[in-house]
Amino acid sequence: MALSFASILLGSSLILQASGTPLPTSKCCNLLDAEFRGGEKVVYPQTSEYEVLNTYFAPTSQQTPSCIFTPSDTSDISRAIKLFTRHSCKFAIRSGGHHYNAGWASIDNGILLSLSNLNKVVYNPSSNSVFVGSGNRWRKVYDIVEPHGVTVVGAQNSDVGVGGFLVNGGISYLADQYGWAVDNVRDFEVVTAEGRVLHANRYENKELFRAFKGGSSNFGVVTGFTLDTVKSNPVNSAYVGFPASSYDAFINAAYQYCLKGEDPKSQILFISFLSVKNGAFSVENAASLIYTDVMDLSNPPKVLAPFMDGTIPSSGAQVMGRNGTLGSHGHFLAEIQKPGGRTTRQTISILPDARLLKQFQSIWIKTAEEYKNVEGFKADLLFQPIGKKWIVAGNAKGGNSMGLTEPVIILWVQPHWTSAMDDETMADFATRVITLFEKVAKDAKKLSNFEYLNYAGPKQSLMAGYGTESIRRLQSVKRQYDPRNVFGTLLPGGPKVPGLY
Ligand SMILES: Cc1cc2nc3c(=O)[nH]c(=O)nc-3n(C[C@H](O)[C@H](O)[C@H](O)COP(=O)(O)OP(=O)(O)OC[C@H]3O[C@@H](n4cnc5c(N)ncnc54)[C@H](O)[C@@H]3O)c2cc1C
Ligand SMILES: *[C@@H]1O[C@H](CO)[C@@H](O)[C@H](O)[C@H]1NC(C)=O
Numbered sequence: 001m002a003l004s005f006a007s008i009l010l011g012s013s014l015i016l017q018a019s020g021t022p023l024p025t026s027k028c029c030n031l032l033d034a035e036f037r038g039g040e041k042v043v044y045p046q047t048s049e050y051e052v053l054n055t056y057f058a059p060t061s062q063q064t065p066s067c068i069f070t071p072s073d074t075s076d077i078s079r080a081i082k083l084f085t086r087h088s089c090k091f092a093i094r095s096g097g098h099h100y101n102a103g104w105a106s107i108d109n110g111i112l113l114s115l116s117n118l119n120k121v122v123y124n125p126s127s128n129s130v131f132v133g134s135g136n137r138w139r140k141v142y143d144i145v146e147p148h149g150v151t152v153v154g155a156q157n158s159d160v161g162v163g164g165f166l167v168n169g170g171i172s173y174l175a176d177q178y179g180w181a182v183d184n185v186r187d188f189e190v191v192t193a194e195g196r197v198l199h200a201n202r203y204e205n206k207e208l209f210r211a212f213k214g215g216s217s218n219f220g221v222v223t224g225f226t227l228d229t230v231k232s233n234p235v236n237s238a239y240v241g242f243p244a245s246s247y248d249a250f251i252n253a254a255y256q257y258c259l260k261g262e263d264p265k266s267q268i269l270f271i272s273f274l275s276v277k278n279g280a281f282s283v284e285n286a287a288s289l290i291y292t293d294v295m296d297l298s299n300p301p302k303v304l305a306p307f308m309d310g311t312i313p314s315s316g317a318q319v320m321g322r323n324g325t326l327g328s329h330g331h332f333l334a335e336i337q338k339p340g341g342r343t344t345r346q347t348i349s350i351l352p353d354a355r356l357l358k359q360f361q362s363i364w365i366k367t368a369e370e371y372k373n374v375e376g377f378k379a380d381l382l383f384q385p386i387g388k389k390w391i392v393a394g395n396a397k398g399g400n401s402m403g404l405t406e407p408v409i410i411l412w413v414q415p416h417w418t419s420a421m422d423d424e425t426m427a428d429f430a431t432r433v434i435t436l437f438e439k440v441a442k443d444a445k446k447l448s449n450f451e452y453l454n455y456a457g458p459k460q461s462l463m464a465g466y467g468t469e470s471i472r473r474l475q476s477v478k479r480q481y482d483p484r485n486v487f488g489t490l491l492p493g494g495p496k497v498p499g500l501y
Pocket of ligand 2: 236294322323
């Protein structure tokens with residue numbers, strides 16, 4: 001039976017809203033305090049612990065929760081979720097706090113459920129897996145497994161949180177070999193809306209297992225992930241800058257790479273940096289090259305060669321890591337990508353097209369003109385391909401809910417600025433750029449609806465881009481595991497399965 005997208009969006013009557021009159025949040029905090037007698041698990045404003053737990057990678061994503069709950073384990077979370085549903089208490093789930101969208105892993109007038117104490121990492125060599133508590137950062141996981149000659153399909157920067165990165169997909173350097181990071185989850189340990197603890201894997205709760213692979217915070221709190229471990233090969237990387245005069249050649253080569261960058265050990269992130277110098281824009285283009293195996297710098301693998309052998313005039317190459325690991329590389333990135341700056345991010349995906357990539361660059365610079373007097377203005381435009389091997393690798397592991405069937409290029413814009421007074425202006429800049437990109441991509445019939453959740457802005461259509469088949473499955477999982485839509489109404493932030501309201 002073919003359902004139109006509209007009927008999927010409208011066929012929503014089965015889901016009931018979580019009912020009951022909501023209690024004021026302060027009452028919810030008091031109840032939580034009473035439930036967890038002793039009080040040290042409930043943290044209130046104006047304490048140093050609150051300040052620490054309420055710090056985010058980007059200050060722009062911070063909000064002011066009425067209290068912060070710091071569970072020690074899954075059973076604490078189960079009790080808390082039961083209390084939240086019984087009294088209609090609003091909450092947000094936070095793992096590493098790296099997402100840029102305010103209100104996703106943060107909340108005003110609600111309870112912040114901080115997973116930071118769920119930080120167990122247990123390597124199990126006999127099953128080639130590692131259990132990772134969802135409050136971890138990738139750093140600890142790499143540090144524990146890599147001495148054994150294995151690694152995990154985790155984040156590029158090792159300070160990124162495990163929970164949000166995984167439930168929203170997760171892009172690692174190993175994507176073309178193993179798919180999305182979340183494709184490599186063997187088991188999700190979950191607390192459901194009813195406070196039940198269950199496991200989702202290829203044998204139990206199979207549909208939930210698939211739903212969580214890209215389903216974000218719609219189905220429960222993930223308290224732990226069992227991940228496949230994979231062989232740790234040497235990681236080599238280089239960073240090559242290209243002057244504005246090389247732009248066309250750079251984009252042509254980038255397009256070729258996106259089209260048939262089929263050496264699964266390579267990965268390239270294409271970046272344009274825009275900054276203001278003496279009132280004028282300066283643009284620097286760069287390719288961040290990764291090879292997840294031994295690489296001879298003077299004779300690089302074929303797919304990387306055009307960026308390294310002088311074919312495109314470059315402004316210099318910098319070797320970043322030689323024969324490292326995902327962990328050592330991740331630690332290096334964590335050193336140079338410092339937290340604390342105001343920023344936002346928005347994304348779009350397109351079918352590969354060189355002309356569009358060039359158009360985007362000029363739209364981006366032209367739109368930025370109006371904002372260049374904003375204090376501390378800087379902006380990055382990045383893109384990378386999601387190729388066939390990546391998608392196939394994910395399907396081989398059972399598939400996910402993100403619905404990608406053909407290669408796309410994902411792009412994201414990321415402005416930076418100094419003052420909180422400019423937050424709205426700069427959010428508006430990102431929205432305008434993406435809206436213009438969407439229009440030209442649509443006109444060229446090259447717009448993909450996919451929006452990668454970890455790079456998505458607050459006002460995007462998000463999961464709608466997963467496509468009708470995936471959405472229908474997600475709706476059915478939602479009816480089964482969260483029929484009262486607790487993770488839609490009591491958890492106000494984050495992407496929602498469309499068609500349920
Ligand atoms: C410096 C930096 C480097 C980055 N590098 C990469 C990269 O290499 N690859 C990549 O793909 N992305 C990268 N990102 C983006 C990153 O994947 C997202 O910001 C991601 O959401 C971060 O995960 P977190 O646990 O810190 O998220 P949080 O900000 O804590 O949470 C993000 C979202 O996930 C939900 N969530 C978190 N934990 C759970 C859980 N246990 N159960 C249910 N829902 C949950 C939250 O409610 C929220 O909606 C990077 C970001 C930064 C700032
Ligand atoms: C990297 O490892 C390879 C294979 O073990 C070795 O031949 C090469 O010399 C190493 N390179 C560096 C810079 O250490």
